[in-house]
Amino acid sequence: xxxxxxxxxxxxxxxxxxxxxxxxxxxxxxxxxxxxxxxxxxxxxxxxxxxxxxxxxxxxxxxxxxxxxxxxxxxxxxxxxxxxxxxxxxxxxxxxxxxxxxxxxxxxxxxxxxxxxxxxxxxxxxxxxxxxxxxxxxxxxxxxxxxxxxxxxxxxxxxxxxxxxxxxxxxxxxxxxxxxxxxxxxxxxxxxxxxxxxxxxxxxxxxxxxxxxxxxxxxxxxxxxxxxxxxxxxxxxxxxxxxxxxxxxxxxxxxxxxxxxxxxxxxxxxxxxxxxxxxxxxxxxxxxxxxxxxxxxxxxxxxxxxxxxxxxxxxxxxxxxxxxxxxxxxxxxxxxxxxxxxxxxxxxxxxxxxxxxxxxxxxxxxxxxxxxxxxxxxxxxxxxxxxxxxxxxxxxxxxxxxxxxxxxxxxxxxxxxxxxxxxxxxxxxxxxxxxxxxxxxxxxxxxxxxxxxxxxxxxxxxxxxxxxxx
Numbered sequence: 001x002x003x004x005x006x007x008x009x010x011x012x013x014x015x016x017x018x019x020x021x022x023x024x025x026x027x028x029x030x031x032x033x034x035x036x037x038x039x040x041x042x043x044x045x046x047x048x049x050x051x052x053x054x055x056x057x058x059x060x061x062x063x064x065x066x067x068x069x070x071x072x073x074x075x076x077x078x079x080x081x082x083x084x085x086x087x088x089x090x091x092x093x094x095x096x097x098x099x100x101x102x103x104x105x106x107x108x109x110x111x112x113x114x115x116x117x118x119x120x121x122x123x124x125x126x127x128x129x130x131x132x133x134x135x136x137x138x139x140x141x142x143x144x145x146x147x148x149x150x151x152x153x154x155x156x157x158x159x160x161x162x163x164x165x166x167x168x169x170x171x172x173x174x175x176x177x178x179x180x181x182x183x184x185x186x187x188x189x190x191x192x193x194x195x196x197x198x199x200x201x202x203x204x205x206x207x208x209x210x211x212x213x214x215x216x217x218x219x220x221x222x223x224x225x226x227x228x229x230x231x232x233x234x235x236x237x238x239x240x241x242x243x244x245x246x247x248x249x250x251x252x253x254x255x256x257x258x259x260x261x262x263x264x265x266x267x268x269x270x271x272x273x274x275x276x277x278x279x280x281x282x283x284x285x286x287x288x289x290x291x292x293x294x295x296x297x298x299x300x301x302x303x304x305x306x307x308x309x310x311x312x313x314x315x316x317x318x319x320x321x322x323x324x325x326x327x328x329x330x331x332x333x334x335x336x337x338x339x340x341x342x343x344x345x346x347x348x349x350x351x352x353x354x355x356x357x358x359x360x361x362x363x364x365x366x367x368x369x370x371x372x373x374x375x376x377x378x379x380x381x382x383x384x385x386x387x388x389x390x391x392x393x394x395x396x397x398x399x400x401x402x403x404x405x406x407x408x409x410x411x412x413x414x415x416x417x418x419x420x421x422x423x424x425x426x427x428x429x430x431x432x433x434x435x436x437x438x439x440x441x442x443x444x445x446x447x448x449x450x451x452x453x454x455x456x457x458x459x460x461x462x463x464x465x466x467x468x469x470x
Contacts, residue, residue: 035397045420046284081312089312106269107291116278116288117143122304125150136212163188167222193236205239215251215262221376243273253282285320336419350430375417394432
């Protein structure tokens with residue numbers, strides 16, 4: 001091996017060793033096939049849905065048969081797209097799917113990307129112009145941060161997540177500060193917009209302000225007060241230069257009529273400038289899409305580098321999305337969402353009950369008091385890796401979420417529920433968590449007794465020394 005490569009590997013190895021010493025080293029793992037899934041993002045269990053699988057296979061078989069009987073020179077590529085959308089990777093299926101998606105979500109237009117990550121980086125990387133401002137939730141997804149890094153916007157300002165989260169507002173101050181490692185508050189969205197509108201160029205609409213939020217937060221499992229956000233933006237930016245972008249990667253499929261998402265559920269389609277949807281979560285597929293105006297779509301085709309310079313989605317990926325949308329539009333997913341809500345309610349009841357029985361300290365385990373309608377339930381603990389490992393040994397796949405994925409001091413184990421889960425499986429997971437809590441309580445008591453004995457021994461030794469001086 002050349003010496004320069006050896007030196008680089010040594011440097012990289014040192015960085016990995018440092019991360020490992022901090023218990024932050026990431027690894028690729030496979031979930032045991034016999035474990036119960038409480039980790040993946042497939043909230044509606046659509047990727048394993050037999051109705052969808054059969055529909056997809058039928059469409060694929062029909063396409064293969066049509067391709068084999070085609071006498072022309074140009075046959076449809078089933079496995080690969082052949083290039084970027086601007087070259088040979090475009091197709092009538094992609095364009096018809098975009099129209100179907102736009103219509104379903106009550107949007108003027110839609111543009112597909114290979115992932116929601118690429119959609120966010122493409123949108124934010126090219127739309128904000130020099131002099132514009134991006135205001136973003138402090139807990140916004142990494143892809144939005146990457147898009148902002150590529151953006152030409154002059155200013156980027158984070159706002160406090162608690163200021164727009166219904167669930168977080170519902171928590172008592174004592175509860176939040178009692179949570180391990182509670183952070184100093186960032187300024188609220190209201191406060192930031194109030195200050196920004198003092199800039200005359202913003203006030204008269206010469207500079208734009210983009211506000212970035214999520215429809216369902218993947219780590220905290222809470223939902224933003226979207227109506228309030230829209231009203232706040234309109235109040236401080238009356239010239240219409242406030243543009244709200246909602247990342248609905250986790251909320252599409254879960255919320256709204258037939259799974260149309262949070263924006264549609266609240267009837268705010270005309271007051272939200274753009275939406276980014278991800279198909280890899282509740283939708284059970286892969287890919288992403290930007291819902292926007294026709295003009296914005298054309299602009300992205302011309303300037304979004306994550307669209308222009310990458311191979312487009314394959315025919316099989318497009319067909320998977322198309323089949324899932326047919327399923328949603330048919331109304332067949334409604335019972336799945338209803339079942340999911342029942343499981344969410346049951347899980348919160350079980351977790352709150354075990355906390356009431358055992359009363360663990362916040363560093364052992366903490367559950368938000370306010371129940372959510374989200375399938376994402378964070379279980380806060382100072383020992384997320386140990387709790388997750390215990391649950392995994394018990395046959396339940398959950399994952400530890402640690403810094404830097406979440407802010408230091410807010411580490412947790414994340415429970416993701418799915419419509420295919422059962423109440424028996426949830427009860428088993430909660431029993432595993434209860435068993436772990438009891439073990440931690442015993443360990444804490446043993447440690448306290450050890451410290452108490454040492455203090456008593458020290459006091460006795462001091463007393464003996466004092467007597468010897470008399």
